[in-house]
Amino acid sequence: MVFARRQARALADRPDAEVEVFFLESRVSPVGLWRARGAFRAHIARFQPQVVHVHYGTMTAFFTVAVSRVPVVVTFHGSDLNRTPTDGFWRDLLGRLLSQFAALGASGIICVSEALRMRLWWRRGNVRIIPMGVELDRYVPIPRDEARRLLSWPLDQFIVIFNASRPGIKRLDIAEATANAIRAHGVDVRLHLLTGDTSQEEMPVLLCASDALLLCSDREGSPTMVKEAMACDLPVVSSDVGDVRERLHGVHPGAVVAQDANDLARALLEVHASHTRSNGRALAPRNGIDAKALDEATMETLRSCAHHGR
DSSP, rough: OOOHHHHHHHHHSSSSSOOOOOOOOOOHHHHHHHHHHHHHHHHHHHOOOSEEEEESSHHHHHHHHHOOOSSSEEESSSSSOOOOOGGHHHHHHHHHHHHHHHHHHEEEESSSSSHHHHHOOOOGGGGGEOOOOOOOTTTTTHHHHHHOOOHHHOOSSSEEEEEOHHHHHHHHHHHHHHHHHHTTTTTOEEEEOOOOOOOOOTTTHHHHHSSSEEOOSSSSSSSSHHHHHOOOOOOOESSTTTTTTTTTOOOOEEEEEESSSSHHHHHHHHHHHHHHOOGGGGGGHHHHHHHHHHHHHHHHHHHHHHHHHH
């Protein structure tokens, strides 16, 4: 939950806000949840917040709405409302049911994309669409070759970065088929796979050192990596998932195409032939990726819910 911790830090840095973080350690064990209930209520009694902001639905949001004695705002991110078959049928179903009931009991609802809002069964009219943003002072473009020297990467290879932290949902199989299709055209391509252990300090360098970001997930909410790539002027080739088409409006080179290895390969080959970075950062204010502006919108929602209560 790097994005949640980033936003908590950003809001805590404001002169008009005081923020503390509570992490729900157990989301499966009934005993663990009962203990967490006591710990959470003790935290609330000590800190006395005006509002609780919970990131992510499923048990996390349901627990918070059920236990909190102050207004709760829930932010839904993607797999909490989308189907995730790789989690298993019953776990997936239960998670989505808990998300829906959390939305019913929340004082405020935020979805990171319009597509997610439409997955709610009720209270769609109460939803604010606020994607998670990117710290533009952290994700800063640096010359590709300079970044590659820092990583000891070859300068003449076409390197495509891919988030493989959840291979099933992210569709590593399609990414690998895409790379094979590119190689069939005689281009030396390498997929650089991210497996979830990359630090926030390393990520900007990796993005700046790459030639393109590939996204071909089955489902997304508002994928943070797309916005991080934009901030670093890294071209993005993606399937039409989540809010990617909206975020990448006017950004080139790059493309939003079908979730098909050949289509993705053709778009990446066009990026390879262009030998240019994207104009993503220049469009950051218009395309809604600046964390400061989006955090301000979140703060307005939190204030409103704190004022009106449950």
